Amino acid sequence: MTINLNDTALLDSVAAKVDQLKTLLKKIASEFSPAVFANSLGAEDMVLTDLIDGSGIAIEIFSLDTGRLPLETYTLMAKARLHYGLKFKHYYPRHDLLEAYTDAHGINAFYESVELRQSCCFIRKVEPLRRALAGKKAWITGMRAQQSQAREGLAVQSYDEANGLEKFNPLADWSEKEIWAYIKLHNVPYNDLHDKFYPSIGCAPCTRAITPAEDIRSGRWWWELADGKECGLHVKKA
Numbered sequence: 001m002t003i004n005l006n007d008t009a010l011l012d013s014v015a016a017k018v019d020q021l022k023t024l025l026k027k028i029a030s031e032f033s034p035a036v037f038a039n040s041l042g043a044e045d046m047v048l049t050d051l052i053d054g055s056g057i058a059i060e061i062f063s064l065d066t067g068r069l070p071l072e073t074y075t076l077m078a079k080a081r082l083h084y085g086l087k088f089k090h091y092y093p094r095h096d097l098l099e100a101y102t103d104a105h106g107i108n109a110f111y112e113s114v115e116l117r118q119s120c121c122f123i124r125k126v127e128p129l130r131r132a133l134a135g136k137k138a139w140i141t142g143m144r145a146q147q148s149q150a151r152e153g154l155a156v157q158s159y160d161e162a163n164g165l166e167k168f169n170p171l172a173d174w175s176e177k178e179i180w181a182y183i184k185l186h187n188v189p190y191n192d193l194h195d196k197f198y199p200s201i202g203c204a205p206c207t208r209a210i211t212p213a214e215d216i217r218s219g220r221w222w223w224e225l226a227d228g229k230e231c232g233l234h235v236k237k238a
Contacts, residue, residue: 044142
C-alpha cells in the first residue's frame with residue numbers, strides 16, 4: 001500500500017492511537033497476567049509485536065505454525081527474531097491428529113468441502129491455540145473491524161467463552177492506512193507477500209492474491225462462499 005508520510009492528519013491519528021494502544025497493553029499486562037499475544041505474522045500483528053517489544057511490556061508472543069505456511073511467512077519469522085531479539089514460542093499441530101486426517105481424507109481434502117476445511121483448520125490452528133491459551137488470563141489478537149463484514153462491530157475487549165479468558169483486539173478501530181503508516185514510520189519487518197497483493201495471509205494452499213476491487217479477506221478460502229469465512233479461532237461459542 002502506498003502511504004503518504006507527509007499526511008499530517010494520518011500521522012496525528014496514528015500517534016494518538018499508538019498512545020492509547022500502549023496504555024491498553026500495559027493495562028492488560030498488569031491486570032490480566034499472564035497474557036499472551038497470538039502473532040499470525042500479518043501486518044497488524046507486526047505492529048503489535050513492535051509496540052510490545054519496544055515498550056518492554058510483559059506479554060508473551062506466540063505463533064501457530066500450521067506446517068503449511070508460505071515460505072515468506074517462515075522468512076518473516078526468522079527476520080523478526082533477529083530484528084527484535086525475541087524467541088517467539090511456536091505451537092504445532094498434533095502429529096496423530098494430522099496423520100489420522102490425511103490418512104482418511106487426503107493431503108488436500110480441505111478443498112472438497114467446508115466441513116473438511118474446518119476440520120483441517122481445527123487440527124492445525126484451533127487445537128494448538130487451546131494449548132497456547134491454557135492457564136492464561138487473556139489473549140490478544142491483531143484483528144481489525146474493517147477486515148471483513150464478519151468483523152464489523154468488533155469489540156476491543158470481550159470474554160472468550162470457548163477458551164475461558166478475556167480477549168483483546170487492540171487494533172479494532174485502526175484503518176489499513178494507519179497500520180501501514182506505522183510500519184513505514186518505524187521500519188517494522190513485514191511479510192513480502194503483502195507487496196504482492198496478499199492483504200490477508202494464512203496457509204499457502206488456502207491463500208491467494210486479490211485484485212484492488214476485492215474484499216481484504218477474499219483471498220482466504222476463495223473457493224468457498226464469501227459470508228463468514230473464518231478458521232475457527234475467532235468464532236463465538238454458540
